[in-house]
Amino acid sequence: MSPFLAAQVADDWPPAAWRDTHVLAAVSGGADSVAMLRALHFLKQQSGGRGQLMVAHFDHRLRGGASTADAEWVGRLADSLNLPFHLGEAAGQSLASEQQARDARYRWLTDTAHQVGTRYVATGHTADDQTETILHRLLRGSGLAGLAGIPSSRPLSEVCEVVRPLLSVSRAQVESFLGDLGQDFCTDATNEHADFTRNRLRNEVLPLLREQFGPSVDDAIRRAGEQASEAQAIVRSLAEDLALAAAEVTRVNRIELQPSPFHCQPPLIAREACKLAWRAAGWPEQAMGADEWRRLLALLSTPDAAAIQLPGGVDARWVGDRVELRRT
Amino acid sequence: MSPFLAAQVADDWPPAAWRDTHVLAAVSGGADSVAMLRALHFLKQQSGGRGQLMVAHFDHRLRGGASTADAEWVGRLADSLNLPFHLGEAAGQSLASEQQARDARYRWLTDTAHQVGTRYVATGHTADDQTETILHRLLRGSGLAGLAGIPSSRPLSEVCEVVRPLLSVSRAQVESFLGDLGQDFCTDATNEHADFTRNRLRNEVLPLLREQFGPSVDDAIRRAGEQASEAQAIVRSLAEDLALAAAEVTRVNRIELQPSPFHCQPPLIAREACKLAWRAAGWPEQAMGADEWRRLLALLSTPDAAAIQLPGGVDARWVGDRVELRRT
Numbered sequence: 001m002s003p004f005l006a007a008q009v010a011d012d013w014p015p016a017a018w019r020d021t022h023v024l025a026a027v028s029g030g031a032d033s034v035a036m037l038r039a040l041h042f043l044k045q046q047s048g049g050r051g052q053l054m055v056a057h058f059d060h061r062l063r064g065g066a067s068t069a070d071a072e073w074v075g076r077l078a079d080s081l082n083l084p085f086h087l088g089e090a091a092g093q094s095l096a097s098e099q100q101a102r103d104a105r106y107r108w109l110t111d112t113a114h115q116v117g118t119r120y121v122a123t124g125h126t127a128d129d130q131t132e133t134i135l136h137r138l139l140r141g142s143g144l145a146g147l148a149g150i151p152s153s154r155p156l157s158e159v160c161e162v163v164r165p166l167l168s169v170s171r172a173q174v175e176s177f178l179g180d181l182g183q184d185f186c187t188d189a190t191n192e193h194a195d196f197t198r199n200r201l202r203n204e205v206l207p208l209l210r211e212q213f214g215p216s217v218d219d220a221i222r223r224a225g226e227q228a229s230e231a232q233a234i235v236r237s238l239a240e241d242l243a244l245a246a247a248e249v250t251r252v253n254r255i256e257l258q259p260s261p262f263h264c265q266p267p268l269i270a271r272e273a274c275k276l277a278w279r280a281a282g283w284p285e286q287a288m289g290a291d292e293w294r295r296l297l298a299l300l301s302t303p304d305a306a307a308i309q310l311p312g313g314v315d316a317r318w319v320g321d322r323v324e325l326r327r328t
Numbered sequence: 329m330s331p332f333l334a335a336q337v338a339d340d341w342p343p344a345a346w347r348d349t350h351v352l353a354a355v356s357g358g359a360d361s362v363a364m365l366r367a368l369h370f371l372k373q374q375s376g377g378r379g380q381l382m383v384a385h386f387d388h389r390l391r392g393g394a395s396t397a398d399a400e401w402v403g404r405l406a407d408s409l410n411l412p413f414h415l416g417e418a419a420g421q422s423l424a425s426e427q428q429a430r431d432a433r434y435r436w437l438t439d440t441a442h443q444v445g446t447r448y449v450a451t452g453h454t455a456d457d458q459t460e461t462i463l464h465r466l467l468r469g470s471g472l473a474g475l476a477g478i479p480s481s482r483p484l485s486e487v488c489e490v491v492r493p494l495l496s497v498s499r500a501q502v503e504s505f506l507g508d509l510g511q512d513f514c515t516d517a518t519n520e521h522a523d524f525t526r527n528r529l530r531n532e533v534l535p536l537l538r539e540q541f542g543p544s545v546d547d548a549i550r551r552a553g554e555q556a557s558e559a560q561a562i563v564r565s566l567a568e569d570l571a572l573a574a575a576e577v578t579r580v581n582r583i584e585l586q587p588s589p590f591h592c593q594p595p596l597i598a599r600e601a602c603k604l605a606w607r608a609a610g611w612p613e614q615a616m617g618a619d620e621w622r623r624l625l626a627l628l629s630t631p632d633a634a635a636i637q638l639p640g641g642v643d644a645r646w647v648g649d650r651v652e653l654r655r656t
Contacts, residue, residue: 138466139541141548144555147475200540208536212528213467220469223618227472230596231559234566268558290551 005169005177006039012152013165019049022118024056024086026109027077029070029186033124034077035174036166038183040122041081055081056112056121058088058105070186086112106156113160125150125164128171131218132202134225139201148229149222170218239272247277253327255281259300270297283327287311299323333497333505334367340480341493347377350446352384352414354437355405357398357514361452362405363502364494366511368450369409383409384440384449386416386433398514414440434484441488453478453492456499459546460530462553467529476557477550498546567600575605581655583609587628598625611655615639627651 025040027033037055044053055078059071071087078085088108090101109121130149137146153163166174178185209217246261255277262270271293278285292310299305299316300323307317316325353368355361365383372381383406387399399415406413416436418429437449458477465474481491494502506513537545574589583605590598599621606613620638627633627644628651635645644653 138552139537139545139548141544141551143552144559147552147556197540205533205536205540208533209467212525212533216469217467220467223469224466224471224475227596228475228556228559230594231472231556231563234594234596235559235562238562266558266562268555268562 005035005173006042008169008173009036009039009165010043012168013163015043015047015049018120019044019047019051021051021120022054022116023051023120023122024054024109024113024116024118026056026058026105026121026123027074028057028124029074029077030124031174031178031185032126032129032166032171034183034185035169035177036122036124037077037081038181039177040165041083052084054084054086054116054118056086056088056109058108059090060101060105061090073186084116086116088112106162109162110156110160113156119160121156121160121162123162123164124166126166126169126171126174127218127222128202130167130225131221132198132206134221135206136198136201144228144235145232147225148232149225151229235268235272238269239276242269242273243276243280247273247280249277249281253281253283255325257300257323257325259303259321259323262297262300267294267297270300281325281327283314284312333363333501334370336497336501337364337367337493338371340496341491343371343375343377346448347372347375347379349379349448350382350444351379351448351450352382352437352441352444352446354384354386354433354449354451355402356385356452357402357405358452359502359506359513360454360457360494360499362511362513363497363505364450364452365405365409366509367505368493369411380412382412382414382444382446384414384416384437386436387418388429388433389418390429401514412444414444416440434490437490438484438488441484447488449484449488449490451490451492452494454494454497454499454502455546455550456530458495458553459549460526460534462549463534464526464529472556472563473560475553476560477553479557563596563600566597567604570597570601571604571608575601575608577605577609581609581611583653585628585651585653587631587649587651590625590628595622595625598628609653609655611642612640 023040025033025037027037040053044051055074057071057074059067061067075085075087088105090104113119113121134147134149137149140146150164150167152167153161155161206218213220242261242265246258248256250256257274257277262273265273274293274296275285275288278288288311295308296310296316299308299318304318307315310316310325312327314325314327316323318324351368353361353365355365368381372379383402385399385402387395389395403413403415416433418432441447441449462475462477465477468474478492478495480495481489483489534546541548570589570593574586576584578584585602585605590601593601602621602624603613603616606616616639623636624638624644627636627646631649632646635643638644638653640655642653642655644651646652
C-alpha cells in the first residue's frame with residue numbers, strides 16, 4: 001500500500017489526538033470517503049490505542065433504490081475491514097433540497113455519535129471540495145466570512161465534533177491512492193444530487209481556470225481562503241470585545257447600543273459587533289444587507305439623528321445618549 | 329445629457345473635495361477614460377471652483393503609429409471641451425512588458441502633476457476593472473492583500489494622489505452614458521496590450537460566471553474585495569503595533585525580534601509584523617513564501633531552537649532572549 005496519502009492525513013490529524021477515542025467515519029461510498037476510511041484504518045492499525053474506528057452511512061433513499069445498493073456496498077467494505085457499521089435511513093423524511101438532505105445526514109451522524117460515544121465524526125471533504133466551496137461562496141456573495149471555506153473541524157454538539165482529515169488532499173491524490181490499493185468505490189451519490197451551479201463550477205469553471213492559470217490556481221484559492229479565515233477570526237474577536245463593551249440585549253426585543261465605543265472603530269468591526277447583538281436578540285438577519293448595516297452605523301455616529309426603520313420590524317432611534325433598537 | 333453617471337461620480341468623489349484644486353484626468357481615449365473626462369467636465373461646469381481640469385495622455389508609441397492617432401484624437405477632445413492638454417511620449421524607452429508600460433505612464437503622470445501643480449490625477453478604472461483585478465489576483469495567489477483590489481485613491485507622491493472616480497460605475501453604464509451623449513471614443517489601447525490571461529479572464533471566465541451566477545456575481549466579487557480590504561487594514565494596523573513593540577532594525581542588515589509580544593498573536597498578525605520589519609530593513613521579499621514565514625514564526629515560538637537559513641542570505645537564530653536576523 002502507498003502510505004503517502006495516509007502520511008499526509010497523519011500530519012493534518014495526528015493519530016495521537018484520536019487513537020484513544022472512538023471515531024465515526026462518515027462514508028458515502030464515493031472515492032473521497034472510501035479513501036479517508038482506508039487511510040484512517042491504516043493509521044489506526046499502525047498506532048493502536050484504546051479507541052474504535054467505526055463506519056457510518058446515511059441512505060438518503062433516492063435514485064430508486066440505487067442508494068440502498070450503495071449502503072450495502074459500504075456495509076460490506078466495513079465488514080471486510082472488521083469495523084462496526086452504522087446505517088441510517090431517510091425514511092419518511094422529505095429531503096427535497098440538497099440542504100435538507102445535508103441537514104438530515106448531519107443530524108443522524110450527531111445522534112449516532114452520541115449513542116455510540118464517539119468524540120469525532122470524520123468526513124471525506126478534500127482540497128478540491130475546499131477550492132470549490134471558497135469559489136462558490138465568493139461568487140454567491142458571502143463576503144469574507146464565506147471565503148473562509150470549510151473549517152478543518154467544527155463542533156457538532158458539546159461532546160462531539162466533525163473533522164475533515166482530507167482537507168489538504170487533492171482528488172487526484174485520492175484516486176491514485178485508491179488505484180494503488182486496488183480499492184473500488186461507488187459512484188459518489190453526493191455528486192449526483194449536488195446543486196446545479198456547484199456542478200458547473202466543478203466541471204466547467206474550475207477546468208477553465210486551471211487551463212488559464214495552471215494547476216496552482218487551486219492552491220491560490222485555498223491560500224486566500226486560509227488568510228480570509230484568519231482575518232475573519234481576528235475581526236470576530238475584536239467585534240466580540242466591542243459588542244461586550246457597547247451592545248446589550250436589555251430585554252426581549254430590545255437592544256441598547258452605546259455609541260462612544262463605536263467611534264474610531266473600522267466599519268467592519270462595528271458592523272460585526274452589531275450583527276452579534278442582533279443575533280443575540282434572536283432577530284432575523286437575512287434581510288439585513290450591507291446597506292442596512294451602513295444605515296444603522298450612520299445613525300450611531302450622528303447624535304440625535306432621526307429614527308430609522310430596519311427590516312424585520314426593527315426601529316432604531318436615539319434615546320438620551322444611547323441608540324435603542326426595538327422590534328415590534 | 330444623462331447626468332446619471334455624473335451623479336454617481338459626484339457621490340463617490342464629491343466636487344466639493346476637488347473643485348478648488350487642479351485635477352489631471354488621465355485619458356487613453358478608450359470608453360472608460362473618455363466617460364470619466366466628460367463626467368468630471370460636467371461636474372466642474374456645475375460646481376465651478378478655483379481649480380482647473382486638465383487632460384493628460386501618454387503615447388506608448390506602439391501599434392505602428394496607431395497610438396499616435398489616439399493621442400491626436402484625445403488632443404482634439406480636450407480642445408473641444410476647452411481643457412488644457414498634456415501629451416507624454418514613450419520615446420526611447422523600452423516598454424517590453426505591460427508592467428513597464430504602466431510604470432512609465434504613472435511616472436510621467438506624476439511628473440506632469442508636479443509640473444502643473446495638480447493635487448489629483450484621475451484615472452478611468454471602472455467597477456468591471458475592479459472585479460477583474462480582484463478575481464485575477466485571487467487566482468494568481470496574492471492572498472488577502474490582493475483581494476483588496478484597486479484602491480479608490482492612493483498617494484503618487486507627497487503632494488499628489490491618484491483617484492478612481494469611476495470605481496463603482498460599470499462598463500455598461502459607461503457605454504450607455506457615452507451613447508446618450510453621442511460621444512465617440514477610440515479603441516482602448518490599454519485593452520490591446522493587456523496581458524493574455526487577463527484578457528481571457530474578461531472575455532471567457534467572467535461571461536461564464538455571469539451566465540451561471542447571474543450579473544450579481546460582479547457585486548459579490550467586489551463586496552468580498554471591500555471586506556478583504558477592510559480586514560487587511562485592520563490586520564495591518566495590529567501588525568504595525570506588534571512590529572513597533574517587538575521588532576527593530578538595530579543596524580544595517582540586522583533585525584532583532586523580541587519573542588514574548590509575538591506569543592498569543594494570530595499567525596496572520598505575527599507574519600505581517602515580520603514582513604514589516606523585513607521591508608524596513610530593505611530585504612528582498614519575493615523569495616519569502618508562506619512556508620518561509622512559518623519557519624521564522626516557529627523559530628520565534630521555540631526558545632533556543634536551532635538557527636535557520638532564510639532566502640536572501642538571511643540567518644535567524646536565538647541570541648539570549650531575542651531572535652536575531654542577519655543578512656550577509
